[in-house]
Amino acid sequence: MMLYCSSCQVLVKEGGRCPACGKRKLREAQAEDPVMLMTATETKCNQIAAALDEEQIPHEERVCGLEGIASAYAGKGGISNKNIFVPYGRLQEAIDLMQSIGVTHSEVTAPDGKETAEMSPRKRFFWRAVSVVLFILLIWAVVSITDTAAEWLKSLLYS
Ligand SMILES: [Zn+2]
Structure with missing residues (x-):
């Protein structure tokens, strides 16, 4: 069973506590829950989005928090990072796809990824x-x- 923080939209792999907000109010991840696949630059993001479209994996891109806003202010919109979200039910498929198009593994939020170690x-x-x-x-x-x-x-x- 994979736990999910609905306010941060992140999977919680261990500890029973959201790594982003520290909340313990978690629920079981549902197949349609958006989870972060990876963070990519806008340019790379387009490539990834195209690959996901091709596999008909629904996805959503969001500009990363403050960093994105800051670089948008600086007029560097082209290099702002985006978080790419896919439904939890398609996550593994999306990860495999990223590997097949040569997006490096370290950038991908693998189910046993190290982001919880942060x-x-x-x-x-x-x-x-x-x-x-x-x-x-x-x-x-x-x-x-x-x-x-x-x-x-x-x-x-x-x-
Ligand atoms: Zn949270």
């Missing part, structure tokens, strides 16, 4: 907090070492 937003926040604390500790250490050194110098000079 840090969840909560985890990322945790590590950011930890690095802030470490930074403060480092500053404190430097300051106290400098203080000690200054005291020591003073004691040398004025004794």
Whole structure:
């Protein structure tokens, strides 16, 4: 059974928690659920869309979040990335098709793909907090070492 986060439209392979939003409210993936096949540049996207059309696999392309918007602003519309979605029921077929047209495997969201290995937003926040604390500790250490050194110098000079 494959779990699915309906708000992010991603398959959840492990952990019972959406890797994108951290939600635990997941349901079983249905054949018609759109899932992300891969991210591709607009140019590559056209090639992929044509191949999917040929196999009559329904698909949908969406400009990637902020990055896409930013590059659209910069007038680089041609190189903005797009996420390609296919129905869950056709995912494996689409992955096989991508391989047969020579779209590299690493770009494809294989069912055992490594995208779940990416840090969840909560985890990322945790590590950011930890690095802030470490930074403060480092500053404190430097300051106290400098203080000690200054005291020591003073004691040398004025004794
Ligand atoms: Zn989600």
